[in-house]
Amino acid sequence: MPVITCIDDLKRLHARRTPRMFFDYAESGSYTEQTFRENVTDFEKIRLRQKVAVDMSNRTVAGTMIGTPVAMPVALAPVGFTGMQSADGEIKAARAAEKFGVPFTLSTMSICSIEDVAAHTSAPFWFQLYVMRDEDFVDRIIDRAKAAGCSALVLTLDLQILGQRHKDLKNGLSAPPKLTLPNILNMMTKPEWCMGMLGTKRRTFGNIVGHAKGVGDLSSLSSWTAEQFDPQLDWGKVARIRDRWGGKLILKGVLDVEDAQRAADFGADAIVVSNHGGRQLDGALSSIRMLPSIVRAVKGKTEILLDSGIRSGQDVLKALALGADGTMIGRSYIYGLGAMGEAGVTKALEVIHKELDTTMALCGERDIRNLGPHNLLVPKDFEGDWA
Numbered sequence: 001m002p003v004i005t006c007i008d009d010l011k012r013l014h015a016r017r018t019p020r021m022f023f024d025y026a027e028s029g030s031y032t033e034q035t036f037r038e039n040v041t042d043f044e045k046i047r048l049r050q051k052v053a054v055d056m057s058n059r060t061v062a063g064t065m066i067g068t069p070v071a072m073p074v075a076l077a078p079v080g081f082t083g084m085q086s087a088d089g090e091i092k093a094a095r096a097a098e099k100f101g102v103p104f105t106l107s108t109m110s111i112c113s114i115e116d117v118a119a120h121t122s123a124p125f126w127f128q129l130y131v132m133r134d135e136d137f138v139d140r141i142i143d144r145a146k147a148a149g150c151s152a153l154v155l156t157l158d159l160q161i162l163g164q165r166h167k168d169l170k171n172g173l174s175a176p177p178k179l180t181l182p183n184i185l186n187m188m189t190k191p192e193w194c195m196g197m198l199g200t201k202r203r204t205f206g207n208i209v210g211h212a213k214g215v216g217d218l219s220s221l222s223s224w225t226a227e228q229f230d231p232q233l234d235w236g237k238v239a240r241i242r243d244r245w246g247g248k249l250i251l252k253g254v255l256d257v258e259d260a261q262r263a264a265d266f267g268a269d270a271i272v273v274s275n276h277g278g279r280q281l282d283g284a285l286s287s288i289r290m291l292p293s294i295v296r297a298v299k300g301k302t303e304i305l306l307d308s309g310i311r312s313g314q315d316v317l318k319a320l321a322l323g324a325d326g327t328m329i330g331r332s333y334i335y336g337l338g339a340m341g342e343a344g345v346t347k348a349l350e351v352i353h354k355e356l357d358t359t360m361a362l363c364g365e366r367d368i369r370n371l372g373p374h375n376l377l378v379p380k381d382f383e384g385d386w387a
């Protein structure tokens with residue numbers, strides 16, 4: 001068993017143990033990948049203020065997210081195809097999150113269905129909705145999430161049409177994977193993954209296949225998305241979904257001050273400041289750079305979560321100190337899942353928890369709720385002078 005000390009170790013192991021098409025899918029951003037890269041490099045530009053000779057005993061990084069206690073304010077973000085990174089991946093990730101005491105979010109585009117995940121966990125999870133053209137399907141999946149006891153609906157607003165990720169087209173990404181000769185040869189070098197997949201029946205989109213009529217051919221994600229996702233999604237339709245759901249609502253993919261204000265006025269319990277991990281609008285600014293202006297506009301009116309680019313506890317601390325109430329991680333836990341299944345997701349959470357706790361102590365803080373701009377050194381031009 002290799003020694004894992006950081007998220008990057010999990011990423012290397014993920015690349016080694018999981019078929020190329022699925023690792024590449026996770027590791028891609030859209031088009032030139034500028035936004036994907038800057039999500040990470042912009043975190044590096046923010047520096048931390050060291051404080052010494054401060055009592056650091058009895059520390060806590062525990063908090064709450066949308067009113068529920070959490071071991072740390074870090075939720076697992078919705079990730080499509082999770083069950084292709086490792087057999088039954090959504091169940092593994094949900095179990096790891098439950099044991100750790102953080103929320104798990106199940107994607108509409110998951111391999112394990114809502115019902116499957118609910119049957120294999122006991123903590124309520126969050127359900128992420130993509131709005132399809134088929135309103136009956138949308139109504140039914142909302143009802144299914146309610147029936148499964150999901151504690152929040154995460155409505156994703158930044159992907160009605162897919163940003164192109166070049167590698168997915170070259171690899172012929174699909175679930176189940178297309179058995180071309182290069183794919184078969186590559187899979188033969190990943191024996192543990194193959195054994196897992198042979199041992200499960202869950203190899204395609206469990207929330208959709210068998211539930212939506214006329215789903216068609218799912219092998220090309222971009223044309224499938226264009227056919228199935230509702231391009232007319234607007235605030236009116238968001239209201240219809242809010243009313244049908246009736247529970248806690250989180251609006252995901254907000255990257256603009258006016259949109260954040262709209263979401264807050266709309267009564268969202270939380271927003272996720274996100275550029276979808278750099279997978280959608282290439283050229284958008286990083287989420288962390290957009291955070292301060294959104295905090296100034298809506299702090300206290302709706303809970304502010306942030307994702308895109310978090311690879312460490314230091315990154316979580318920076319987001320909280322800049323005013324986020326909580327964070328979500330996507331790739332950081334997917335690397336763990338692809339590397340070592342459920343144990344790898346647990347490892348990712350342990351790594352981030354330990355880094356967050358240590359970094360908080362070295363900043364001279366004992367309670368995560370006391371973090372603020374006083375802990376940071378932010379370059380004067382960080383937010384940029386954009387017209």
Ligand SMILES: Cc1cc2nc3c(=O)[nH]c(=O)nc-3n(C[C@H](O)[C@H](O)[C@H](O)COP(=O)(O)O)c2cc1C
Pocket residue numbers: 025026027039077078079080081107108109128156252274275276277278279307308309310328329330331332
């Ligand atoms: C492989 C992959 C699949 C994703 N699938 C979904 C999805 O199905 N629904 C969704 O709302 N967001 C999806 N996202 C976006 C994540 O929820 C999250 O916003 C993003 O991963 C955050 O960036 P990070 O990976 O740098 O942490 C996906 C991200 C990745 C990397």
Ligand SMILES: O=C(O)C(=O)c1ccccc1
Pocket residue numbers: 080081109159162221225276279
């Ligand atoms: O890949 C993604 O980022 C994503 O959200 C998605 C969209 C459509 C189908 C599967 C995943």
